[in-house]
Amino acid sequence: MQTAPSVEHAGVDTDHIHGHEEHHHEETFLTKYIFSQDHKMISKQFLITGMFWGVVGGLLSVLFRLQLGWPNETFPFLESFLGKWAEGGRISQEFYYALITMHGTILVFFVLTGGLSGTFANLLIPFQIGSRDMASPFVNMLSYWFFLSAGVVMLFSFFIQTGPASGGWTAYPPLNGLRNTGVNLGSGLGFDMWALGMTLFIVSSLLGALNYVSTVLNLRTKGMSMMRLPLSVWALMFTAIVGILSFPALLAGVVLLEFDRLLDTSFYLNNIIINGQLLGYKGGSPILFEHLFWFLGHPEVYIIILPAMGIVSEVLAVHSRKPIFGYKAMIISLMAILILSFIVWAHHMFVTGLNPNLGAIFTLFTLLIAIPSAIKVFNWIGTIWRGKIRLTAAALFAIGFVSMFISGGLTGIILGNSSIDIQLHDTMFVVAHFHIVMGIAAFFGMFAGVYHWFPRLYGRFMNETLGQIHFYITLIGSYCIFFPMHFMTGLPRRYYSYANFDTFNNFNNLAAFMSIVAIVVFLAQLLFLVNFFYSIFKGRKLEGEYANPWDSNTLEWTAPVERLHGNWPGDIPEVHRWAYDYSVNGRPFTPQNVPLKDGEAAH
Amino acid sequence: MIAFLSFAIVVLLFTVLVLTAKASEVATELKDGVRSYTNQSRINGYLLLGFLVLMFAGSAYAFKELMPVMVPKAASVHGEKTDYLFNMTMIIILVVAVLTQTALFYFAYRYNESRVNEAYFYAHNNTLEIVWTIIPTIVLTVLIVMGMYEWFTIFTRDRDKNMLVIEATGKQFNWMLRYSGKDGKFGERIIDTAHVTPTNELGINWNDPKSHDDFMSDKLYLVKGRPTLMKLGAQDVIHSFYLPHFRVKMDCVPGTPTEFYFTPTMTTEEMRKYLSTQPWWQTINPETGQPRWQTFKYELACAELCGKSHFGMEREVIVVTQPEYDEWLNKQTSLYDATIKPTLAKETVAPAAAASDSTKADEKKPTAMLIKK
Numbered sequence: 014m015q016t017a018p019s020v021e022h023a024g025v026d027t028d029h030i031h032g033h034e035e036h037h038h039e040e041t042f043l044t045k046y047i048f049s050q051d052h053k054m055i056s057k058q059f060l061i062t063g064m065f066w067g068v069v070g071g072l073l074s075v076l077f078r079l080q081l082g083w084p085n086e087t088f089p090f091l092e093s094f095l096g097k098w099a100e101g102g103r104i105s106q107e108f109y110y111a112l113i114t115m116h117g118t119i120l121v122f123f124v125l126t127g128g129l130s131g132t133f134a135n136l137l138i139p140f141q142i143g144s145r146d147m148a149s150p151f152v153n154m155l156s157y158w159f160f161l162s163a164g165v166v167m168l169f170s171f172f173i174q175t176g177p178a179s180g181g182w183t184a185y186p187p188l189n190g191l192r193n194t195g196v197n198l199g200s201g202l203g204f205d206m207w208a209l210g211m212t213l214f215i216v217s218s219l220l221g222a223l224n225y226v227s228t229v230l231n232l233r234t235k236g237m238s239m240m241r242l243p244l245s246v247w248a249l250m251f252t253a254i255v256g257i258l259s260f261p262a263l264l265a266g267v268v269l270l271e272f273d274r275l276l277d278t279s280f281y282l283n284n285i286i287i288n289g290q291l292l293g294y295k296g297g298s299p300i301l302f303e304h305l306f307w308f309l310g311h312p313e314v315y316i317i318i319l320p321a322m323g324i325v326s327e328v329l330a331v332h333s334r335k336p337i338f339g340y341k342a343m344i345i346s347l348m349a350i351l352i353l354s355f356i357v358w359a360h361h362m363f364v365t366g367l368n369p370n371l372g373a374i375f376t377l378f379t380l381l382i383a384i385p386s387a388i389k390v391f392n393w394i395g396t397i398w399r400g401k402i403r404l405t406a407a408a409l410f411a412i413g414f415v416s417m418f419i420s421g422g423l424t425g426i427i428l429g430n431s432s433i434d435i436q437l438h439d440t441m442f443v444v445a446h447f448h449i450v451m452g453i454a455a456f457f458g459m460f461a462g463v464y465h466w467f468p469r470l471y472g473r474f475m476n477e478t479l480g481q482i483h484f485y486i487t488l489i490g491s492y493c494i495f496f497p498m499h500f501m502t503g504l505p506r507r508y509y510s511y512a513n514f515d516t517f518n519n520f521n522n523l524a525a526f527m528s529i530v531a532i533v534v535f536l537a538q539l540l541f542l543v544n545f546f547y548s549i550f551k552g553r554k555l556e557g558e559y560a561n562p563w564d565s566n567t568l569e570w571t572a573p574v575e576r577l578h579g580n581w582p583g584d585i586p587e588v589h590r591w592a593y594d595y596s597v598n599g600r601p602f603t604p605q606n607v608p609l610k611d612g613e614a615a616h
Numbered sequence: 617m618i619a620f621l622s623f624a625i626v627v628l629l630f631t632v633l634v635l636t637a638k639a640s641e642v643a644t645e646l647k648d649g650v651r652s653y654t655n656q657s658r659i660n661g662y663l664l665l666g667f668l669v670l671m672f673a674g675s676a677y678a679f680k681e682l683m684p685v686m687v688p689k690a691a692s693v694h695g696e697k698t699d700y701l702f703n704m705t706m707i708i709i710l711v712v713a714v715l716t717q718t719a720l721f722y723f724a725y726r727y728n729e730s731r732v733n734e735a736y737f738y739a740h741n742n743t744l745e746i747v748w749t750i751i752p753t754i755v756l757t758v759l760i761v762m763g764m765y766e767w768f769t770i771f772t773r774d775r776d777k778n779m780l781v782i783e784a785t786g787k788q789f790n791w792m793l794r795y796s797g798k799d800g801k802f803g804e805r806i807i808d809t810a811h812v813t814p815t816n817e818l819g820i821n822w823n824d825p826k827s828h829d830d831f832m833s834d835k836l837y838l839v840k841g842r843p844t845l846m847k848l849g850a851q852d853v854i855h856s857f858y859l860p861h862f863r864v865k866m867d868c869v870p871g872t873p874t875e876f877y878f879t880p881t882m883t884t885e886e887m888r889k890y891l892s893t894q895p896w897w898q899t900i901n902p903e904t905g906q907p908r909w910q911t912f913k914y915e916l917a918c919a920e921l922c923g924k925s926h927f928g929m930e931r932e933v934i935v936v937t938q939p940e941y942d943e944w945l946n947k948q949t950s951l952y953d954a955t956i957k958p959t960l961a962k963e964t965v966a967p968a969a970a971a972s973d974s975t976k977a978d979e980k981k982p983t984a985m986l987i988k989k
Contacts, residue, residue, distance in 0.1 A: 090619040106924040181921045187870055188853040188923060196788060196853055197923050283871025284807050286787075286851040289814030291807065299854055299869055333727070334735040342745050364856065365867045366848075366874030369771035373764045380756050380763075387752040388745070390716060395744075397723045399736035403653045404660035404728050412664070412724050419716050423709035426756070430763035432770060433702045436695070436863040439856065439919040477656065478637035485663065492671065497678050503687035503860045505919045508927035516860055516915045519685045536626060543630055544637075553641065596735040616739075 040578070050150035051578050056135035057470060058157050060463070063128020064542060066164065070119035071535050077112040080104045082528025084510045084521070098176065107198045109509045110179040114199065117182030118167070118207065122214055125317040125455045127160045130218075130256075133320055133462055134225045134249045136470065140569030141246050143234025143586050143606075145579045148227040152220050159217030163210045170206035175199065178207035181507065183306055184270070186281040186299050192274040194287050205274070208267050215260045222253035222260075234568070236588035241605065241616070243567050243592040244330075244337060247344055248323025251351045252316050258355065259312035266305030273297070300365055307358035314451045315354040318418075319347065321458020322389060325411040328461045329393055331565045332408035333400030334601060336593030339392045346385035346392075353382045363431045364438050372431045379429035386422050390415060401596070403563075406480025410461035413488045414454050420492075421450025424499065441501035448498075453491045460484075460541070467545075468562045472574045473552030479544040483537055490534035494527045564602045566592050571606055591616035658730035668721035672714070684896035687860050691887055691914070691935070693879040694770045695863030701762060708755060775877065779843040782836070784916075785818060786848075786855030786868040789925035791916060792818065793833045796826075797950055803827020815955070817851065828952040836916050836933040839941045840883045848874045856920035859933060861887070865919055883935045888912050 049055060079088055080103070087102035098108035135153065139146050147153040170177040179199025180189040184207070189200050229250045272278040281302045282294035330337040337343060359367060359375040393415045402408060424446040428434055437443060467475045504517045511517040555562060561570040568588070572580045586606035594603040598613050609615055644655070690699045783794040783802060796802045804824040811819035820827050838844055848857050850868035857876065858865045866876040882890070891897040891909035901908045914933035918926055936944065
């Protein structure tokens, strides 16, 4: 394998003296596009793989929305596609649960963790800190290949006879802990593949995260002190730290779960009785798994939302032509979220019978997270106030992100309060809350980032008109799906049908409405994909050898439009100021590499 | 055919959209020479303002239409308190949401490129930042303290000596509801292979005389005003014992006992009477042809994913007065009398044919299978 070029470049990064001219390595198709060690190419690989998973995850939700919206209808075309999983045109119960399980797994891990962090950490960290590549381009490449293989395993699990995992993305035992007892169809081979896929994914995530942190800490260019980093880099670094500290807990949890499943240990199992047969497991506790799972599971939602926060901070500042309001407060609140994210996990377990004292403590920390979150929202609003906002698709999605984050975040104050959560736990209210605050919001952050940095990735623009159509359909559609869902307070989630309950069976028209909107929103995302791939080849070109299409201060726009391995043809830029000198010193913007003039403050 | 047609329409629509969008981009470029975003900023400014109005109007409409359909008011002592907390928090967050969303979308409109000459360099303001840190902190402190107080009241208050104790055990896909009978004491359960058998899934020790008047019920009977302790467990996988009307939820974990202590405040009849005053509940239910309040019932559900028929673990809950409960209690046949005694009389050992009440309930009401059939 040809590892030489990037290793040399990485060496160049650290001493800041070399030019680029002497490095002309022949790149083959294989090293350029497939086994690439260039952070920009790896970023594209993550993005496009993430898009593939986004379509799969979205499609799964369209399928189960058909069942939820029209529980009494049949859709014969489903049988032709899905065969035994949709006999007579109705999605089977087993497959319904497989759909929701894989929808959660795919969107949480493969799109909003791998796709989001992988894309933007790889693209932005080296560019914005003024580095030629990641600290270890080879490990970076491995990170992508583990991500891809994790995905391949997950994808293949759809095609085995017993179907993919179907015991919920949270994988609780004993439902997922018993392999051959028939408690759940998807808990056979399907779950083993889920566990293998997740293991590979965790390896990918850790390799990536270690790289991101060490790159930010070690490879910043001259003058780029930590307090001059753009917020996007801060957020991506914090995300990586959260991942490094929390993913191992899930790995441990999943490995022990496989021990229970394959070696008949009893880490999570005790006194299991199936059809009057007492099984031999003694002394374990499923609650232990819940603790291990949520020790990752909760930080995971911050792994998803922090990069989006960073992207949005950056996009809002650039397009408002104003510095981000309260830069330091933004960093401190990111740090507060990082720390608090590790001590709130048991709010997912308020009704597992845990000690009431523990419940109280977790209520306290959970609600405290609202404070840094509130600060961030106020600062974003403060950023656009008296700005000169250029309402491009990127800016619109950033504004949409803030709107979603407000709407979804506020209901967290209700859910985080343990005594109220007794009623709301595992109901549609929770589904509404987390889809808005970490699902839709994170997607909005991601879209903002893609529209904003597409010219950096491909040297062309995405089509603005299509982008804006995409924005309005997604914004209105998302609210139409998830806002009314709050009124389904008390309806348990993960129900195949509500017809068995008089209490819950009153929202059928609403469910059908939400399903229709879900299909429209899904189609709007395909429009985004059309725009994306069309623009790669036919989009409006950036003009000139160097271009700064948004008049931005950050270093990624000081590199030439043509994507070079090593980013800058000559010396890497030296930094003299923070990233937010917009509309000051008599200039609309001043890139970070412009030396200070008389009387200018460095920040 | 319809699938194909809709597919064709979507493809067509996409093509038209892409071509129009491309054309509009080219047109803008021709018109303005250099790429300018001022025009579209103006349009988007108005659209965002429009969205703000639409969002508030839509939300108000949703409140008006959907609030009456929600699960009705709490029928338990602690439920009234947590509902109050829910409503109070909801009002606070609605106020915050209206203020922040208005600011966000209004600023996006007001300060868009087309309406502003120059942005105002304004990097921070310590006073402002301290203020908007302290205010949420105070509000949250109040909510935390109130929530914790209620939480400890629910889970650590002293138990009433006269409380009703009921045992609920979840299994795929049913609830086994065991009452302690007239002596008020449950027979011992022993979880080992000698006691747990297909005919005695709960592992009841029949040599314990306290077990002789215990009975199983396919409906959950509760007594108005009488504190109730639910002793919860599960056989195979995690279930969650959920009484939506009573704001009761607690996981049932195999191998780990849990419990929930609460007091119902309204009988089923009283709840119907109350609902008969509510407009939505007065409407006719097309399935029964009766006003909705007439067929109202409390229900027990499972709230933790437990397998393919998770959504079918329904049991009716009936809240009655103490005299009505006593009357019902007197009519029950104990599980021992129904299944063990006859076999003793015939002097045979544990015939496989003797089915427990719980499996009888299965036959009577295959709750989970309603849809599948």
